[in-house]
Structures are given as C-alpha cells and as structure tokens.
Amino acid sequence: MIHDESGAMRMTASLEQACLRRLTEDHPELAGKPIRVVSSGHQNVVVVVDETYVFRFPRTEDLSSLRLEQRLLPKLGEVLPVGIPQFEFASGPKEKPVYVGYPILRGKTLERSVLESFSDATQLRLAQGIAGFLSALHQFQDDELVQCTNRDRRACRAEWRRNWSGYYRAVEQIVFPRLHTRERTWIMEVFHAYLYPEEHFEFRPCLIHGDFKNDHILVNAQGRMTGVIDFGQLKIGDPSYDYHDLYLTYGEPFAELVYKLYTGPHDPTFLSRCKQFYTHIIRFSSLINSIQSGDKAKFERRLEWLRKMARGSEAER
16 A cells, blocks of 8 residues: 555654654753754664764564663673664653663764775775674574574574565565566566575574664774664574675675675575575565655666666576
C-alpha cells in the first residue's frame, strides 16, 4: 500500500515533537539546551542535545535489538579497540516513546571522499582499524551468546536463511507488481543463487553490527579511527554481512584489504556471498521503503539501478 506522503510527513513531525517533549519531561536539566533532530529515518529518530548527548528513539515496536544493546554495549566497550556508545539515559520500562541517550562520540564520518583524501599509509592504518574492530566484535563471546554461536550453530544458520527467505517474499509482494519480467527475473536469480547453495550457510554465527557503514565509522583529522556508532541492528548472524558497505562505499580493493587484515571467522564463500548478495540488500530495502512511503523520486532512482543490473545480467548470458 502506498502511504500518503503528506500524512507521513505529519506523522514524522508529530513523532519528533513527542520525542522532544519526552526528553524535557524526563530530564528537566536539558530544558533550554539547544536541541536538534539530526535524523528521522525508517528506524530511529535521532536527537542531539547541546552538542553533548545523542538520544535515539526507535520507531519499531520490537525492542529486542535495543535490549541487546543495553546488555552488551558495556561489555563490548571493554574489548573493542575504538569508542562505542555507552548509554547514560534510558526511558522507563513502560514509558513511550522509548529512548536511550549517550555522550556524543567525536569525529567525522568516513565517507569515501574522506578516505581518499588520506595518504596510502593512512588508508592502510584505517583498514587495520576497521579490521581490528570487526575481528574483535565477531569474536566477542559472553555466556548468553555461547549457546547460539558455539552449541547451536545449525539452528542459527537455519534462522538466518529463513529470515532472508521471508525478506524475498516481502520483495515479491511489495516490489514485483511494479516491475517488468526482466527485473523480476534478475531479483529471483540473485536470491536463488544465495539461498540454495548449502556452502553459503556454513559460516560461523557470531555477533555482528548489522548496520556497519560509512556514516557509522568515525575518524579524526589525522585519519585515526575513533569510534563506531548505531548498534541498533546488533544481532547474531553472518560475519560477511558486516562487509557489504565496505564494497559499496570504498570499492573492492579497500574492502578486500580489510578482509586480508581480518582475524575473525572465515569461510570459503565469505567474500562471494557479500559481493553477490549482501551488497544488493540496501537497494532492495530502498525499493520497499520508497513504495511504502510513496516516495516516487526515490523509487525511480532505485528502479533505474535495477534496470541497469538486469540489463547487464542479460547481456552476460
């Protein structure tokens, strides 16, 4: 169903106002401080207060990832080689809207242009920093994670596979009716090539960031990695998934340099399933979101990408 765009905008504004009202009610000491909404996307409303604290208000009713963050971020802060959010504020168990808040992490996001502005030696150091972060995260264990990552790997892999099968059905239901046969065929081939080979599901399940991308990686002016933010998609899953934006943003040479420096869980199809499947997910999701929000311009941009991919695949046959 296409949602009314003006209605969606009113809903967003109303939610933002509710978030700001909740903050000042719960924390009167913040009243009068400069407050700005820096993001109001599909997953969170993000608010910065006095350039000192970041507050995140999840849009979803499913708070399992947030509860996992609250439990694990303090432990991860002790073992990860860079700064990560540490919650100092949280809504009460029955309060709505739900939120968490933490001291802001300093640094600029590692856009491709920022990476390319550094020397080769600095880029190597950043690749080492990213590899070190992912290696430490993917090898992190605590008592409650052991059952899945060590004793019940088959069940974890099966659930991961089921989730992507369900995602494919959502693409079929929401996106396919708006596509021509060539585009539908290409999407089917991408999913089938990933979902059917058993070797794609022989990875070692581990804790993954789940949203590891350029605007969540922070660096300083000297090109040192200073932090990673937004662990809202923290979950048990395939470590290869955390590499997809490295390919999309920085290109294959840098992504594979990071992999060479990576000491976390490896397997024979790690890179191929990332390049051939996970790198497409953000655009599939964008197609779904553009239809659901009624954003025709975004849908047309993603549709043009899809047509290009489908034409290229057809030409290779």
